[in-house]
Amino acid sequence: MLETDEHRLFRKTLRDLFEREIEPHVNVWESARTFPAHDLFARLAPVGIFGLEYDEAYGGMGADHSFTLIAGEEMGRISCGGIPMAMAVQMSMATPALAQYGTAELKEAYLAPAIRGECVASIAVTEPDAGSDVAGIRTRGVRDGDQWIINGSKLYVTNGTQADWLCLLARTSDQPGYQGMSLIVVPTSTDGVVVSRKLEKLGMWSSDTAELSFTDVRVPVSNTIGEIGRGFQQQMVQFQAERLITFYKQVGSIELALARTKAYLAERQAFGKPLLANQHLQFVLAELSARHDMLKHYARTTADAVMRGEDATRYATIGKLMGSRLQREVADTAVQFHGGIGYMDEHWTSRFFRDTRLDSIGAGADEVMLRILARMDGYSTE
C-alpha cells in the first residue's frame, strides 16, 4: 500500500479532529460510563468517517479500503478504547451488511443517516446463551403478513442505551444451526424494545453496553437486510469488517503505547540513570517494536488484499488474533515498566490495560480465530 499525500492529509485531519472533539472529554466520559453519541457522531461525520467505503448515492465517500486502515490506526491513538469502539460499531460493525445487501429504501432510511452522523446504530447478535457460537441464538422473528414479530433478548450491545436502530440477528424459521436466520433493522423506538440493563464493565468505560429485550416487537418484513434466511452468512461477512477495523486500531494503539512508554522511561531516574538505560527494558521494548512492525506491515498487506477484491478471511483472522495478543502484552509491559504510577487510575497505562483486555474476547475470541485458522489450514478434523 502506497501512502500518498492524500492519505497523509486524511490522517492529519483525523488526528486534529479527535484531538479537538474527543480528547478534552475523555476523562469525563470515562467517569460517566457513557458518552453523548448523537452529539459526537454529528461532529465527526462531516469528514466522512462513517461512510468511507460506502456508496456515494447514500452519502458515502466511495473511498478505497486503504483509508479505512488509516482511520483505524488514528482511532487506535485515542486515549481510551471505548470511544473508538463505539465509532467502529457505526462504521464497520452495524452497517456493512446493510450497505452490501440492503435495498435502496432501507439504505436511504438507515444507512444514509448513520453516515451523516444523524443517528446511532448498534449490532445485536450476542445473547445470554450464545456468543462465540452464533448459531445458538434464540431470538425469533415470526412472520405475520408483512411484519416480523420479534421476541427474545440480546446481550452486551455496544451503544445499546443510545442506539436509534439495531442490526439484529434473529431466527426466522425452524431450520436448525446456520440455517434460517435473518438480519433485520429494528428501530429502537418500536414498541416492545426495552433496555433491560446498562452493564458495568472491567474497561471500555466511556462506551455504554446494554442488555436489550424484545417483546412482540413488530417491524416490517421489508426491514430485512438482504435475503430472508441468509442472516448468518451475511453476519459472517459483516464480522470480517469488524475484525479488520479492530486489527487496524491495534496497529495505532500499540505504536502510541510504545512511544509513550519510551518517553516515560527516558525521563524517570532510578539508580542514578534513566530507567531506559537498562538494557533489559530496551530489549523487551525492541522486541515489542519488532513485532509491532510485522503487524503494521501485515495490516498493509491485508488492506492490499481487500482492495484487490480477494477473500481476506485469513488476513482478518490472523491480524485480529495477533493484534489482540500483542496489544495485551504491550499493555501489560507498559504497566510493569511504569511501576506504581502505571497502576494508578489517573494514568493512561491502567486504562489501556483495562480496555485492551476486550479485544481477545469481542469480535470473535482468540480461540474462535484459532478455530477458523485451524479449519482453513487443515489442522481441524471437523
Added chain:
Amino acid sequence: MNVVVCVKQIPDPVAPGALDPGTNTLNRSGKLIMDDSDNYGVEMALQLAGGEGDEVTLVSMAPGGETSGLRTGLAMGAAKAILISDEALAGSDALGTAKVLAAAIARANPDLIVMATESTDGYTGTLPVQVAELMGLPSVTFAKAISIEGSTIKVERQTEAGFDEVVCPMPAVVTVTAGVVEPRYPSFKGIMAAKSKPVENLTVADLGLDASQVGSAGSGQEITDVSESEARGSGEIVVDEGDGAQRVVAFLEQLKVI
C-alpha cells in the same frame, strides 16, 4: 467575489526543524504543513466567499515547490492556489516576502485579501501591512468578525478594551486572529478533490521582480544572533479555600486581563 488568502507552509511543529547555523534561519526543506493560524483565514474567506461565482485563491511562497500545506487549504474548499517557489527567494526578509506576495496577489485581482495576524514559526507580524502598503490598499488588522456590505467591508477590530467597528472600502487587506471562526476539517471528498485543483507555479521572473530585490540579496535584515527562549515558569496554583473565585479575579486583575 474573489478572496485571496495568504497561506504559510511551515515545518510540522510536532517535529520541529533545526536552525541553519550559517544563516540562523529555519531549515524548511522537506514536507511542510499549513500554518495553523492560516486555518482561520481560510475558513473566514470560505464563509465570506460562499456565494455563486465567488472564489477563494490561496497564495503561498515556499521552497522546493512545496504544495503539501496548500493542499490542506484546497481540501477545505479553496478553488485554486498560486505558489511562488524560487531558489533566489532563500533568505528573504519580511519586506522581500511582502514584495513577492503582493506581486502574486495582484495577478488574482482580488476584492479582499485575508492574512493571519502572524505566523507561528518565524514571525514578525509585519507582513500583512507591508503587503497592503506595497499594493496601495487599506489594511484592517486584528479582525474578529468581517461582513461585506456592497463594496465595503465592516470589520470588528479587536482592541484591548473590546472592539472597534471599522468600515473600509474594498479591495483591502484584513488580518484575522486565531480562534475567530471555527475552521472546518477537510472532508475525505475535499481531500480527494484538492488533488486536481489547479496550483499555478511561479518564479521571481514570472512576477516581473528583479532577483536582487528579494531573497538574501535584497534582504535589509540579517539575523546576527539567536538564543534560547526563556523556559516558561510554572503557573500559580490557587487552592480554593472558599475564596477561590475572588483570588482568581484578583490575579487576573493584577495581570490587567480583566
